[in-house]
Amino acid sequence: AQKVTQAQTEISVVEKEDVTLDCVYETRDTTYYLFWYKQPPSGELVFLIRRNSFDEQNEISGRYSWNFQKSTSSFNFTITASQVVDSAVYFCALSEAPGSSNTGKLIFGQGTTLQVKP
Amino acid sequence: KAGVTQTPRYLIKTRGQQVTLSCSPISGHRSVSWYQQTPGQGLQFLFEYFSETQRNKGNFPGRFSGRQFSNSRSEMNVSTLELGDSALYLCASSLHSNTGELFFGEGSRLTVL
Numbered sequence: 001a002q003k004v005t006q007a008q009t010e011i012s013v014v015e016k017e018d019v020t021l022d023c024v025y026e027t028r029d030t031t032y033y034l035f036w037y038k039q040p041p042s043g044e045l046v047f048l049i050r051r052n053s054f055d056e057q058n059e060i061s062g063r064y065s066w067n068f069q070k071s072t073s074s075f076n077f078t079i080t081a082s083q084v085v086d087s088a089v090y091f092c093a094l095s096e097a098p099g100s101s102n103t104g105k106l107i108f109g110q111g112t113t114l115q116v117k118p
Numbered sequence: 119k120a121g122v123t124q125t126p127r128y129l130i131k132t133r134g135q136q137v138t139l140s141c142s143p144i145s146g147h148r149s150v151s152w153y154q155q156t157p158g159q160g161l162q163f164l165f166e167y168f169s170e171t172q173r174n175k176g177n178f179p180g181r182f183s184g185r186q187f188s189n190s191r192s193e194m195n196v197s198t199l200e201l202g203d204s205a206l207y208l209c210a211s212s213l214h215s216n217t218g219e220l221f222f223g224e225g226s227r228l229t230v231l
Contacts, residue, residue: 037222043206044122045222091161104151104166104174104212106220111160 002027004094006109013082014117021077021112023092029053033095034068034075035106040088051075082116089113120145122223124209130229136197139226143190143211150192151220152184155206164207167192196228204230 003026013019025034036048049059051068059066063080079086093106123142131137143150152164163176167186184194190211196203206227210220 035219042224043208043227044224045208045210045220047219047221050219104149104168104210104220105163105176106161107163108161 002029002094002096002107004092004107004109006090006092006112008112009110010113010115012115012117015084016081017116018078018080019082019114019116021079021090021092021114023075023077023109025073025075025092025094027094027096029096035093035095036066036075036077037091037093037108038088039091039111045091048077079114082114084116084118087114087116122209122211122221124207124223124226126226127224128227128229130231131199132231133199133201135199136195137199137228138193138195139207139209139228141192141194141209141211141223143192143209144221147211147213147221148190149212150186150190151210151212152192152194153208153210154178155208155225156202156204161208164194199230201230204228 005024008022032053034051037045038048039045049066056068065078067076089111091111092109095106125140141150149168151166153161154164155161164178165172165184166174170186181197186192206225208222208225210222212220
């Protein structure tokens with residue numbers, strides 16, 4: 001069975017601190033995609049990154065960086081120099097191998113609520 | 119470029135009633151997926167439509183149904199509402215849904231009394 005675990009329910013930091021959101025996944029597939037989405041108070045999920053299972057290179061986008069380690073089945077997300085606008089719920093998600101039987105389906109973790117205080 | 123539009127944004131129903139939610143995808147996107155978000159169960163996949171055909175379905179009872187029109191707009195319907203159906207219903211569209219890069223709307227928040 002596929003599963004995504006975000007063990008941190010809530011994290012509170014002070015602005016400018018670095019923060020890492022953890023994500024551990026389970027899958028039997030050899031081909032899969034991993035994602036991070038941000039959900040601000042308005043409700044919509046905002047796509048942040050997609051990583052396929054064959055690409056373990058870490059990625060940096062501005063203050064955001066992601067560390068993908070297949071050996072530990074983890075896909076962690078780090079925000080450097082956090083800002084108040086980063087306050088949101090962050091979801092890690094897993095997509096099964098591409099195919100007609102699993103289109104459109106993401107398996108989400110329970111989410112981590114990040115509060116950045118000024 | 120307009121994003122995914124969901125209507126209504128908020129609605130209140132009573133047990134036993136039915137509800138229809140609407141989703142207009144991003145122009146050019148032919149795949150529409152629906153998700154239910156609740157505090158207890160989190161985000162759960164309902165179903166996915168592509169070119170008016172349901173291609174994938176989650177583990178929800180038959181009271182939950184959907185359809186997609188020729189212009190890619192989609193509706194979902196919940197019949198015989200139960201208290202537990204209270205949730206945020208999110209619609210997402212994509213060009214190629216099997217890669218998972220979904221673009222979500224702001225959701226329709228349903229309260230069942």
